[in-house]
Amino acid sequence: MPDVNPSDLYARFQTLLPLIVSNALNVLGAIVILIIGLWLSGRCHTWVVRALSKTPQFDAMLKSFFGSLVRYLVLTVTVLAVLSQFGIQTTSLVAVLGAAGLAVGLALQGTLSNLAAGVMLLIFRPFRIGHKVQVGGIIGTVKELSLFWTELVTDDKVQVIVPNSGVWGQPLRNFSHYPVTSHAGEARFRVPEATDLAAATGIVLGAAEAHPRVLKDPAPTLLLDRTTTENALEIVLGFSVAEDEVPKVKSDLYRTVHDQLAKVTPTA
Incomplete structure (x- = not known):
């Protein structure tokens, strides 16, 4: 076993010490940023839901949707901040994520159009649960409205699932909106x-x-x-x-x- 000169070991340690301290500080900073980001994302979700709850016109599902949207935005910023702590260039990463998001959006454009239509239906509320409506050639009672589809039940108890883009993108007849003369x-x-x-x-x-x-x-x-x-x-x-x-x-x-x-x- 070759002899190790203590002075060489000390010199190497002195050389590596700044790097160890720097990396340790980066890891500690990343952990702190991650903890703060996780806490802040939860708080932002709660704040958004509480703020929207003061408006009676907002549906409960829509409140949860916007709250989750803000939460994931905060988490995305948190992840980018954590990566920047280790010297990773987030600009190129954002560009890659944007391109990937564009590709996913093009692949799921039908689903995203249903999501957008669902949000518009929940905001403007052209009908409510229990209303009797006609969508295209389908007449039924609204049983459920989700972000992606609307569930109707016909008079002969047949379940009909209509994509929200089909509900929002064509004339809608609501037989229950105005009081019916007896x-x-x-x-x-x-x-x-x-x-x-x-x-x-x-x-x-x-x-x-x-x-x-x-x-x-x-x-x-x-x-x-x-x-x-x-x-x-x-x-x-x-x-x-x-x-x-x-x-x-x-x-x-x-x-x-x-x-x-x-x-x-x-x-x-």
């Missing part, structure tokens, strides 16, 4: 005069109140009228429906009430 209907039930009127009117009124398409406001009304037939009365039911489906509702009521009235009508 349509009034009338149904007449002929009963003999000897019928138990309390039971008969209770059956008719109960059938109307139980029908899903009969409006609660205005509530159904009952009147009695005399027909031209001897010993006969008519129970006149007045009701209202939201859509123009009076004939269908009348048919449902006649079918429901017929058998029940027979139980309280005296036989000849």
Whole structure:
């Protein structure tokens, strides 16, 4: 084993000491920057969400989206600052990331257009959950609005997923935006005069109140009228429906009430 001169070791140590100290300071600075960046990104996310929460028009999903966007921007700046601590040229790195982002954006332009349309829908809110809308040739009730698609449920309980770019980029009909004028209907039930009127009117009124398409406001009304037939009365039911489906509702009521009235009508 060759002899090692202590003076040579000391000289080498003296030469390496500035480099060790410099690298140690760089590592320590990078750790401090990383810790501060992680803390600041979380705080910025919270601040943005709180600020947007003061505006009732902002959707909860949109608040989270903008909060996450600010958080990732802070994290990106933090990573670039950490790399610069080690002497890495971040300018060229930013250019590479920009080119890569452009390539990814071109590859995912359809998805990004859905994202942009989703943000616009959440900001301007042309419809809300539960509204009945028509998008293109599809009519359904809005069940969910995400950043990428809108979920509709048709009247026959079929799920339809529409990309947000298709919702935002074409005419939209919202049937629930303005109050709908109710349509009034009338149904007449002929009963003999000897019928138990309390039971008969209770059956008719109960059938109307139980029908899903009969409006609660205005509530159904009952009147009695005399027909031209001897010993006969008519129970006149007045009701209202939201859509123009009076004939269908009348048919449902006649079918429901017929058998029940027979139980309280005296036989000849």
